[in-house]
Amino acid sequence: MKDRLAILGGEKAVKSDPKDIFDWPIVNKEMEEAVLSVLRKRSMSGIDITKEFEEKFAQWHGMKYGLGCNTGTAALHCAFFGVGIGKGDEVICPSVTYWASCLPVFSLGATVVFADIEPDTLCIDPLDIEKRITERTKAILVVHYCARPADMDRIMKVAKKYNLKVIEDVSHAHGALYKGRLVGTFGDASGFSCMTGKSFAIG
């Protein structure tokens, strides 16, 4: 029966229950023990495990620094602050993303200018970025949307030409590669959400 498609009565190639994809993240005994060990030490804040995670995450990306934050939104807030976004500045963001990619821009007194996305990647369109640049533009926010890397070569070229900072929102694309290089390593700073629904889900 192996040479017949399942739809024609052959053996099924995928045997797992389709509803299993909604059981996420996978939680095993090892994870439960790791959490319990932190609780048992009664030191849930500013502890070694966070520092170890920061170091390993930075190392994985070949970066010098990693900073653990309480949410991806806070991580992006740090990134925007870190590159100096402030009152009166404009940040060019993709018009399709989760709202938290852009919201920290307002918290810093700056404003968001939306750019179009590309039909094949659903990520920000480098040609449209260029049309949105004004004398107030300070940075470009790139979201590697639904695990599809944005066209970083063309985006970095525009950023260089106009002397703009680049922030990458890697919340949908942990471990994704653009031309063999990890996304999140192209711009000036990156933020990663690790909330429950993400592929790298640690809360």
Ligand SMILES: Cc1ncc(COP(=O)(O)O)c(C=O)c1O
């Ligand atoms: C693209 C994107 N950016 C940022 C965030 C914000 O992350 P968090 O929910 O961890 O604050 C999310 C979360 O869903 C997201 O999908």
